Amino acid sequence: MNYEPVIGLEVHVQLKTESKIFCGCPAKFGAGPNTQTCPVCLGLPGTLPVLNKKVLEYGVKTALALNCSIQPFIKFDRKNYFYPDLPKNYQISQYDLPLSYKGYIDINTDGSIRRIGITRLHLEEDAGKLLHEGSDAASSYVDFNRTGIPLLEIVSEPDINSPQEAYEYLTSLKAILKYLDISDCDMEKGSLRCDANISIRPKGEKKLGTKTELKNMNSFKAVRSALEFELIRQTKAKENNLKITQETLLWDEKMQKTITMRTKEEAHDYRYFPEPDLVPFVIEEKDILSIKNNLPELPRQKYSRLLASYELSEYEANILTSDKNLAEYFEIGAQIYKNYKNLTNWMLGAFLSELNNRKIAPENSPVAARDLINLLKITDEGKINNLTAKAVLTEMFNSGKSADVIIKDKNLAQISDKGMLSKIIDETIKENPSPVSDYKNGKENALMFIMGQAMKKAKGKANPKIINELLKERMKNA
Amino acid sequence: MAISKEQVNYTANLARIELTEDELNILSRHLDDIIKFIDKLKDIDIKEVAPCSHVIPIRNVFREDKAHKSLDVKDALQNAPAKENNFFKVPKVIE
Numbered sequence: 001m002n003y004e005p006v007i008g009l010e011v012h013v014q015l016k017t018e019s020k021i022f023c024g025c026p027a028k029f030g031a032g033p034n035t036q037t038c039p040v041c042l043g044l045p046g047t048l049p050v051l052n053k054k055v056l057e058y059g060v061k062t063a064l065a066l067n068c069s070i071q072p073f074i075k076f077d078r079k080n081y082f083y084p085d086l087p088k089n090y091q092i093s094q095y096d097l098p099l100s101y102k103g104y105i106d107i108n109t110d111g112s113i114r115r116i117g118i119t120r121l122h123l124e125e126d127a128g129k130l131l132h133e134g135s136d137a138a139s140s141y142v143d144f145n146r147t148g149i150p151l152l153e154i155v156s157e158p159d160i161n162s163p164q165e166a167y168e169y170l171t172s173l174k175a176i177l178k179y180l181d182i183s184d185c186d187m188e189k190g191s192l193r194c195d196a197n198i199s200i201r202p203k204g205e206k207k208l209g210t211k212t213e214l215k216n217m218n219s220f221k222a223v224r225s226a227l228e229f230e231l232i233r234q235t236k237a238k239e240n241n242l243k244i245t246q247e248t249l250l251w252d253e254k255m256q257k258t259i260t261m262r263t264k265e266e267a268h269d270y271r272y273f274p275e276p277d278l279v280p281f282v283i284e285e286k287d288i289l290s291i292k293n294n295l296p297e298l299p300r301q302k303y304s305r306l307l308a309s310y311e312l313s314e315y316e317a318n319i320l321t322s323d324k325n326l327a328e329y330f331e332i333g334a335q336i337y338k339n340y341k342n343l344t345n346w347m348l349g350a351f352l353s354e355l356n357n358r359k360i361a362p363e364n365s366p367v368a369a370r371d372l373i374n375l376l377k378i379t380d381e382g383k384i385n386n387l388t389a390k391a392v393l394t395e396m397f398n399s400g401k402s403a404d405v406i407i408k409d410k411n412l413a414q415i416s417d418k419g420m421l422s423k424i425i426d427e428t429i430k431e432n433p434s435p436v437s438d439y440k441n442g443k444e445n446a447l448m449f450i451m452g453q454a455m456k457k458a459k460g461k462a463n464p465k466i467i468n469e470l471l472k473e474r475m476k477n478a
Numbered sequence: 479m480a481i482s483k484e485q486v487n488y489t490a491n492l493a494r495i496e497l498t499e500d501e502l503n504i505l506s507r508h509l510d511d512i513i514k515f516i517d518k519l520k521d522i523d524i525k526e527v528a529p530c531s532h533v534i535p536i537r538n539v540f541r542e543d544k545a546h547k548s549l550d551v552k553d554a555l556q557n558a559p560a561k562e563n564n565f566f567k568v569p570k571v572i573e
Contacts, residue, residue: 017543023545033564038546075531082494084568097531121501132572134562140572141565144554269492278538280531322569 003200003238005231006208007160009223013152013183014126014191015058021150022049022278024090029189033143041148043088048277051076052253055123055150058182059099059290060283062152063121065176065298068103070288076123081268084142085128093153096273097280098122105176105302107168116169117157126151129190146190152183158197158208163227169218170194171322175299179324187219190369194223199244200234209234209244214258216250226251230258244419302327310340316469325363326352331370337376346376350390354397360407367396383407383419384414385464416463418470424462425474428454439475447475481509 012406020027023040040047052357063070075096103118126149130241131141154173160166174185174192185192199211214230217223230249249258297305298391299321306327307317321327326347351372355365379389384407395406407413429436432450439446451471455462486506490497497505548554551564560567 024541024544025548026545032551034551034554035564037547038549042549042554050539052543053540056540071533080492082570084566130571131565132570134565134567136567137558138560139562139567140570142568143565176530194482201552237553271492274531276532279534279536282537293512376554 001239002203003235004161004203005163005227005234006158006165006199006201006211007166007227008158008197009156009160009166010195010197011154011156011170011175011191012126012156013062013185015055015150015152016181016183017052018052018149019052019056019158020148021052021055021123022148024455025148029184029191031145033141034145036129036145037147041087042144049092049275051278051281052150056099056281056283057291058150058180059121059123059152060288061180061295061349062154062177062182063103064288064292065099065180065295066103066118066121066154066173067107068100068118068121070283071097072285073097073280074099074280075280076278077272078275079124079270079272082271083127084140085130085147087128087144087147091125091127092275092278093124093272094122102240105169105172107165107172109165109168111314114159114163114165116159119155119157121152121154124153125149163231165223166196166215166227167220167224170223172299174220175322175324179296179298179302181296195221196223198226198227198230198234200231200238209238210246212244212246212258213248213456214251215248215261216252218253221249222253225256226258233258254385270438299324306330308336310344312340312344316344316348318345319352323362325361326451329362329365329369333373336370337373337381339376342376342380343373346372350393354393358397365397366400367393371396371402378403378407382414384412385461388412388414388460414463415458415461416466418466421458421462421467421470422474424454424457425471428457429474436475450475481506482512485509 014027015021017027019025020041023038025036025038025041028036029455032431040049049371066288074094076092078090079093079095080090082089091123098120099122101120104115104120105118106113106115108114126146128144128147131143134141156169160169168375177183177185177192183191187193196217197211198214199209200208201209212230212234214223214226217226229251234244236242243325248261251257252259302324303317303321306312307314310317310330312320319326320330327354330343330347333347334340337343345363351365351367354367355362360366372393375389375392378384379386384392392403392406392412395401395410396403398407401409428450432453435446435449435453454467454471456465458467479527483502483506486502487497490505491568555561555564555566
């Protein structure tokens with residue numbers, strides 16, 4: 001029988017605010033353990049939480065970008081459970097009146113657009129961080145710096161039909177969040193986290209199967225791998241008439257498999273009730289409108305605009321707009337350099353690979369857009385050839401110097417002088433008698449070899465077009 | 479509706495309270511009375527009453543997104559029953 005997976009994703013995003021959601025402790029990542037706490041986020045008796053205005057604003061902004069409806073009247077609720085990462089023994093979250101609901105993201109799969117529904121988006125506080133490795137094997141260690149960092153929880157509908165679609169959904173969601181500039185979205189630092197629910201059912205069947213929840217994936221690729229593994233595991237179980245139990249599974253990145261999390265038998269019973277320490281919030285239509293009017297251009301819009309304005313292929317526009325700062329870099333360049341095709345080739349080729357090799361984000365590139373354009377113009381003028389230009393770009397990344405300075409210092413300017421190039425060819429022919437006779441005996445390939453030798457003699461600086469012409473001419477007459 | 483001992487035990491477990499057999503018996507009776515008392519609310523007609531989310535009629539209380547100084551680590555940890563290297567130390571929660 002053919003089975004199809006039904007996948008829903010739950011994403012937690014830490015908001016990029018200066019202070020925590022309900023107190024004024026800094027929300028910065030990486031401080032020493034327990035240096036960013038206060039009586040409110042430590043849950044000491046007698047303290048009162050007060051909502052950070054920016055958190056609501058960022059929440060509304062994100063909800064609108066994800067096409068959600070905003071709830072006009074919202075409140076916070078207590079989610080009760082005992083765990084050492086939670087100093088109050090409850091988490092302030094939202095239950096029946098979440099910030100927003102019923103949105104969607106359009107994702108691109110195999111060239112067609114699929115619409116993935118978003119069930120809800122709500123605000124809550126993050127919990128503390130537990131470390132399990134320390135001097136004492138019988139202990140865990142708690143850092144409450146993360147307690148109270150503002151979180152958005154974004155829950156998708158079970159609309160996702162393959163692990164690859166889950167990957168595309170996450171990539172699109174992250175791009176939108178980055179464009180909005182509301183989160184760092186750094187999975188390694190935990191500012192974006194994703195849990196997945198997956199079940200399978202016979203193709204065409206409406207009823208949902210028993211789902212499992214997958215946790216502990218540290219990258220979008222890990223989410224995809226975990227879902228692929230779980231899809232196969234569940235399909236095999238079904239084919240062998242084994243029961244699939246509803247449970248939480250941890251993804252083991254090293255072993256590339258899911259493992260059962262030791263859980264207590266009892267089901268979760270969070271006993272939500274309205275948080276009495278926080279008053280409700282009314283979100284006015286005019287405030288929603290003002291945030292809506294100030295939304296930045298979003299990935300899909302930028303994609304369509306770039307596609308139409310710069311003669312790009314869909315593939316090129318997709319990569320350029322996958323990162324807001326990469327797209328901005330391109331547009332700064334395109335303002336002063338009209339050969340868009342060449343600019344795109346350079347950006348998606350050499351430029352991106354220089355960035356990736358150094359693990360640098362486009363906005364931190366040591367080579368500014370106008371410096372790259374300068375290099376392209378020098379190359380277009382024939383001062384250096386393409387190969388040299390790539391080496392110059394590497395040197396620009398390494399030293400931060402401009403292309404002009406590097407070409408001058410390293411004497412890289414291309415040799416186009418025919419007299420000089422003729423001399424080089426004469427020497428090369430003299431030094432390579434057997435390839436020369438090979439060529440004359442009809443081995444076309446030998447010409448490439450001789451050409452390479454000549455180029456080497458010129459230290460890579462020979463104008464390839466001119467040297468090719470000269471060589472062919474000389475071989476004809478030789 | 480009578481409150482069973484199992485229900486009392488379940489609730490006690492959620493609150494991490496351990497009860498003796500005697501306490502269980504007393505509490506299931508007490509809880510039963512409390513629930514019956516609260517059940518009286520069901521007799522009231524609330525068709526015209528808006529749901530109450532909060533008892534104080536105030537809305538939209540915010541603070542600006544400004545960071546203040548946090549507690550000194552020493553102070554943050556001063557009430558911790560166990561600590562090590564500026565961490566709160568707790569019994570291991572995973573195996």
